[in-house]
Amino acid sequence: MGVNMLVGFLRSVSWKLHQVGIEGLGVLLQGPSDVRNAVFSANGVNHLVRMLCSERENIVLSTIRVLRHVCLGIGYIPHYKNQIAIANSRGLKFLLALMIHSPSEAIQAEAAYTLSAVVLGNSENLEILSQSSAFQYRYILPLLYSSEEEIRLLTAGALATFAFNNVSEQRAIIRAGGVRWHHFQPFLQSSKEIHRIQAAFQSIVLSRIIPDNEPANITAIGIRTIVDTLERSQAHHTLALAADCVARLAHTRADAVGVLFQLLSSSVVLVQSCAAVALGYLSFNHVAERQLLRRCRKKPHLVGNLLLYTRKHKISPMFLARWKHSQELRLPAIRNKPALVSSMHMKFSEVHPLPGFQFPILNSEDFLTRSCKSRSHREPEDSSKRTKTTLEFTPMHQSLKTHTKHGRL
Structure with missing residues (x-):
């Protein structure tokens, strides 16, 4: 029984067929095959949202759960198209109303859970929900x-x-x-x-x-x-x-790899072992493997704890091979780059005058007046006291001599 047939049951007027269609979609969505695209193509989201208005509590509960599975896949990977389809079919409004006004605590909790799935990783839906004063x-x-x-x-x-x-x-x-x-x-x-x-x-x-x-x-x-x-x-x-x-x-x-890797330096052996085993499982993920390898190169002294506690547990052979290869190449440890600007450097705006000193506040006219007065009261310079300094190169001694000559320049 495929997705199209199950979605077809939702179009019928029989509540029994509705129940079969909803339960069937729930099983397929939680199975090994990802059928979320098929549900979207069959316009299944709109029919599921319509089921939220059913008078039967069991159908409403099942529909809320299926909508949650429609939005999120394994590893909390959101399905953007289905999330948008729920919002466009007024699904956010119906789920919010069920969360607030339903007399059943089960429906309230399930509706809140599905609401969180509809907005997870979707800034547009989250903004719509946040703008609602009811949420x-x-x-x-x-x-x-x-x-x-x-x-x-x-x-x-x-x-x-x-x-x-x-x-x-x-x-x-x-x-x-x-x-x-x-x-x-x-x-x-x-x-x-x-x-x-x-x-x-x-x-x-x-x-x-x-x-x-x-x-x-x-x-x-x-x-x-x-x-x-x-x-x-x-x-x-x-x-x-x-x-x-x-x-x-x-x-x-929060960087699970980073948090777990830091726990390898814990003083509690139990914490070290749990973190090491969890990192071993994460090493099979390609992104996590690269993050783990980088952190091992940053803090190679913690690799011993990682390998010690994963001897009897699973750890990616690819990660072990890459770590061994980096050791054979004798790659240096990755060091954190220092800040380009030291915190000790002060900006010009942060320089304060000495205590008791105040900068004079002058407007443009005062500044010009004082400048002219200072020039007019300047004492005449005696030309006889002017000096001229010249540099003469003496090849014999490879030295510089300074001579002072008096007279007008």
Whole structure:
């Protein structure tokens, strides 16, 4: 059953066919094949947005989830065309209304999560949402205190997606009340692997705005949770989600490679090992591999920790080969370039006069008057006292002699 047939079910008047079409699209969108372009070509976004007005709660919930998958691929790669299509079909307005006015907490949390997916990496949609006076984080943050753990987890996911690579939204979350470490602790200690992975990723993204714990500690705990799951879990869905989280962190603006590489110098062995293993997985990403190789050349003394803790774990053979090649060539360590202008240099505008001294304030007439007076009162110069200095070259002694002659020039 292909995308065109499933989208065709959405055109029917039967709610049962609607349910089949929505669920089928959700399965395809989360599968190994990327069908987002096919959904866009089949005009599936417009029909999905229309399903948000359904009177059946299960259809609305399923539609909200499918719209989120339509916008984001593996590694949080946004699909720009589908995001714009949702905005053009008034999807932002419907999702915002569901987030604020729906009596169901599940719909509110899912709508907030999908809203964050529609604006992720899309400045146009984010501007439209920000200009709406109805959108405020004070409608989302109370859901963190819901009695249902699924609602709390969805809400944290929405906040993490809004804050993903977006400093301005992180500040807006802080102004609205912010998040705390206790929002994530229960999920990080949960018996459900999916909950642990989701909370780990969310806490890493939001680590800079969590005031009651250090960002380095939060990052280390999150990385350890994801890495442990990758190594121990046998569930394919869990492993896929963990790998997806690593892919998301690989292209965060916060520079996941840089953060992890710095953790190699931690005094805690557990932090070093978790960071090294996570870098080993990231080394299979071409962009992350180049970043890691550059940092290894900047701080070669930390490479030992990286290789020590990845002996029994996965690390890219291509990265190892390139690092070995750079060592054979004896390439020098990359050093940070010094600043072109020293901070000790002072600008002319920063020079201050001595204490008690004031620069005279003159207008143009005063300046000309004083200049003329100073010239008229100047004493006449005695021409007999004028001197002329000449340089005479003496070849014999290879020296210069200075002679002074008196008289008029």
